[in-house]
Amino acid sequence: MTGRPASPSTLASAEEPVVYVIDDDASVRVALSNLFRSVGLRVEVFGSAHEFLQSTLPNVASCLILDIRLPRLSGLDFQAELAKADIRIPIIFMTGHGDIPMTVRAMKAGAVDFLTKPFRDQDMLDAVTTAIERDRVSRDEARMLSGLQARFATLTPREREVMALVTSGLMNKQIAAEIGIAEITVKIHRGHIMRKMAAKSLPDLVRMAELLGIGPASGGQQT
Amino acid sequence: MTGRPASPSTLASAEEPVVYVIDDDASVRVALSNLFRSVGLRVEVFGSAHEFLQSTLPNVASCLILDIRLPRLSGLDFQAELAKADIRIPIIFMTGHGDIPMTVRAMKAGAVDFLTKPFRDQDMLDAVTTAIERDRVSRDEARMLSGLQARFATLTPREREVMALVTSGLMNKQIAAEIGIAEITVKIHRGHIMRKMAAKSLPDLVRMAELLGIGPASGGQQT
DNA sequence: GGCAGGATCATACCTAGGTTTGGGATCGCG
DNA sequence: CGCGATCCCAAACCTAGGTATGATCCTGCC
Numbered sequence: 001m002t003g004r005p006a007s008p009s010t011l012a013s014a015e016e017p018v019v020y021v022i023d024d025d026a027s028v029r030v031a032l033s034n035l036f037r038s039v040g041l042r043v044e045v046f047g048s049a050h051e052f053l054q055s056t057l058p059n060v061a062s063c064l065i066l067d068i069r070l071p072r073l074s075g076l077d078f079q080a081e082l083a084k085a086d087i088r089i090p091i092i093f094m095t096g097h098g099d100i101p102m103t104v105r106a107m108k109a110g111a112v113d114f115l116t117k118p119f120r121d122q123d124m125l126d127a128v129t130t131a132i133e134r135d136r137v138s139r140d141e142a143r144m145l146s147g148l149q150a151r152f153a154t155l156t157p158r159e160r161e162v163m164a165l166v167t168s169g170l171m172n173k174q175i176a177a178e179i180g181i182a183e184i185t186v187k188i189h190r191g192h193i194m195r196k197m198a199a200k201s202l203p204d205l206v207r208m209a210e211l212l213g214i215g216p217a218s219g220g221q222q223t
Numbered sequence: 224m225t226g227r228p229a230s231p232s233t234l235a236s237a238e239e240p241v242v243y244v245i246d247d248d249a250s251v252r253v254a255l256s257n258l259f260r261s262v263g264l265r266v267e268v269f270g271s272a273h274e275f276l277q278s279t280l281p282n283v284a285s286c287l288i289l290d291i292r293l294p295r296l297s298g299l300d301f302q303a304e305l306a307k308a309d310i311r312i313p314i315i316f317m318t319g320h321g322d323i324p325m326t327v328r329a330m331k332a333g334a335v336d337f338l339t340k341p342f343r344d345q346d347m348l349d350a351v352t353t354a355i356e357r358d359r360v361s362r363d364e365a366r367m368l369s370g371l372q373a374r375f376a377t378l379t380p381r382e383r384e385v386m387a388l389v390t391s392g393l394m395n396k397q398i399a400a401e402i403g404i405a406e407i408t409v410k411i412h413r414g415h416i417m418r419k420m421a422a423k424s425l426p427d428l429v430r431m432a433e434l435l436g437i438g439p440a441s442g443g444q445q446t
Numbered sequence: 447g448g449c450a451g452g453a454t455c456a457t458a459c460c461t462a463g464g465t466t467t468g469g470g471a472t473c474g475c476g
Numbered sequence: 477c478g479c480g481a482t483c484c485c486a487a488a489c490c491t492a493g494g495t496a497t498g499a500t501c502c503t504g505c506c
Contacts (some may be wrong), residue, residue, distance in 0.1 A: 100318070100326050103338045107330035114327045156482060169424030172463070182485055187464055193505090194464095201392030202463095208428040256496095302479060379452065395493070406457055412453090417494095 004203075017061040017132045018042045020051050020089075024071045032065065034122055034126070038077055050080045057089075061139060063112065063131035068095040068102055076102060088138065090131035094119070148208055151197050160195070160214075162189040166202075167209035230374070240284040240355045243312075245275050247294045249356065255288065259351070259414050273300045280312075284362060286354035291318040291325055294296045299325060302332055311361065313354035317342070372429055383437075385412040386403055389425075390432035408420075 019041050022034045027044040036043045046052040049070055068075040079091055093106050093114045103114045111136065113127035155163065165175045172190070175182040199205035242264050244255045252268040259266045269275040272293055291298040302314055316329050316337045326337050334358065336350035378386065385445035388398045395413070399406040 006257065079495085089226040095323070098323060100229040100321060100323065100337060100339050103323050103326040104330065113322060113331075116323050146477065163315075167426050169426040171424075171461095183462095184486070185484055187462095188485090191464065201393040201394075202425055205389050207433065210430065210433065348450055381453065394491095404453085406492095407456070411455090414494065445502095 014144060015058075015060040016042050017063075017136070018058070020052060020064045021045045022047075022049055022064065022066040023078070023094075024048060024067075025184060028067075028217055032124075035124065039111070041128070045206050057087075059139070061132050061136035063090040063092060063128055063135055065092045065094065065100060066117065066130070068093050068098045068106070068114075076105055076109075078112065079106065083109065090134050090158075092131055112165060115155045145211060148197075148211055152208075152212055154196050155193060159189050159193050161185060163193045163197075163209065164214050166193070167206045167214060235401055238281075238283040239265050240286075240359070241267060242351055242355075243267050243269065243275060243285060243287045245269045245272055245289040245293065246265050246317075247271060247290075251290075255347075255349065264351070272296050282312075282362070284359035286313040286315060286351055286358055288315045288317065289322045289336075289353070291316050291329070299314065299328055299332075301321065302329065303333060307330045309400065314359050315347070315350045315354055339400050363423075368434060371434055374446065375431075378416065382412050382416050383407060386420075386428070386432065387437050389413060389416070390429045390437060 017038050019032075021029055021036075021043060023032070024028050024047055026047075029047070033043045046055070046056070049066070049072070052064075059154055066075050066078065070078060073081070077094055077097075082089065082091075090112045091106075091110075092112050093115065094117055095102070098114070098116065098118045106114055109116050112131040113123075115123060115127065126151075152160070161179065162175060165178060170178065172186045175186045193199075195206065197205060197208055200206060239296075242259050244252055244259075244266060245250050246255070247270055249270075252270070253347075255269055256266045267278070269278070270290070275287075287302065289298050292328055293301060296304070298316055305312065305314075314329075314333070315335050315337045315341055318325070319340045320340065321337070329337055335344070335354040335403060336346075338350065374425070384402065385398060388401060393401065395409045396406050400407045416422075417428065420428060422431060431443065
């Protein structure tokens with residue numbers, strides 16, 4: 001199973017997940033690489049965090065395995081850096097001599113697992129399975145949300161305002177009074193909103209508004 | 224979650240939060256008790272998990288502090304037991320000689336923090352603040368949800384069915400065709416639903432359905 | 447048996463939502 | 477300066493949603 005699809009598909013969940021391993025010890029890289037390949041997982045290994053950052057990451061479900069004690073940058077600092085750069089990827093830490101505060105910090109920051117060396121292969125594989133699944137879900141959600149946001153971005157300011165009021169449950173006439181325009185104009189805005197957002201029904205639009213975090217305070221507040 | 228205070232108030236967030244401490248070492252109990260009292264927090268101390276379980280817990284924001292090494296029951300097992308008994312309370316672990324796997328297990332199970340003795344007072348206070356706030360939010364949500372569920376329980380089977388279809392975005396005539404009744408009957412059911420659920424608008428009802436986890440999965444919805 | 451609650455439906459009537467057609471005003475930009 | 481985008485509105489017209497009145501039927505229960 002080495003066939004690498006060159007297809008420009010956009011569905012992360014439809015492609016082969018990847019496991020990234022960062023470790024300065026070549027023997028660790030080889031061992032983990034073999035372990036993952038033995039269960040049919042794609043693996044990419046790196047000798048340092050720097051190398052990892054310079055590679056271009058495909059948009060597929062993935063996870064990152066790294067030692068808490070990296071050469072230049074500590075694993076925890078690297079985790080924080082990824083978060084700051086908005087690179088969200090589930091992390092599994094390994095450590096030979098970590099301590100509890102480190103563990104707590106890593107787990108609080110969202111690490112999937114924190115394995116002490118030597119660990120059982122099965123523990124690592126379980127952690128990777130969890131991490132990949134978590135990333136798959138997270139990517140699916142992110143993709144859906146970005147589609148929504150793209151459509152929302154095509155709305156004019158007025159339309160966004162009306163959408164917030166519509167999804168909050170106000171009637172057209174109330175919206176008209178609220179923003180000082182005629183009811184017929186609200187209806188027209190509303191029609192545009194439904195078409196631009198590709199909402200099949202009002203409940204549909206309401207759910208979109210929920211995902212977009214649109215409350216009556218989001219668009220504009222007056223009076 | 225059955226302990227109901229006799230007080231007329233129902234808002235946990237409006238009452239004084241409580242910190243529960245379970246430790247078999249009296250000096251620890253005293254020290255922590257003093258620490259929390261010094262910042263104006265209510266404290267209840269217990270010498271064992273058993274004692275804690277036998278007390279009736281008031282319905283206020285709270286958190287639990289316990290040593291990973293409890294006399295009879297380990298802190299981790301106690302955590303698991305609470306979860307199994309559906310007693311949700313944020314837990315802060317303390318340990319004198321814990322290890323990393325313990326820490327990981329506790330954090331994965333939702334522990335707020337895992338402090339190694341000796342810890343700085345401020346670290347404990349920070350953890351408690353986080354835990355109390357988390358519990359406050361969680362209790363507020365639970366209370367809101369239980370109100371919703373109570374109202375949903377007053378719906379007849381048919382009304383529940385119609386509610387699922389309405390909130391999924393179908394028109395009355397489509398719903399009528401779907402379940403084989405007249406459109407007028409759907410309208411009547413719909414009116415009952417809005418009144419029983421105390422929904423002020425369709426968007427309102429849609430959001431309730433979201434919180435209740437009601438999908439178009441006709442028939443029954445089991446999670 | 448009779449009563450309550452649930453489910454069904456018809457008629458009538460009203461309100462709310464939505465589109466089309468057609469028009470007008472403002473504003474930024476090439 | 478004209479073009480396009482945005483925002484505004486009216487009249488006409490149609491569909492969808494919602495309520496009230498009154499009625500039938502069934503079922504479980506006292």
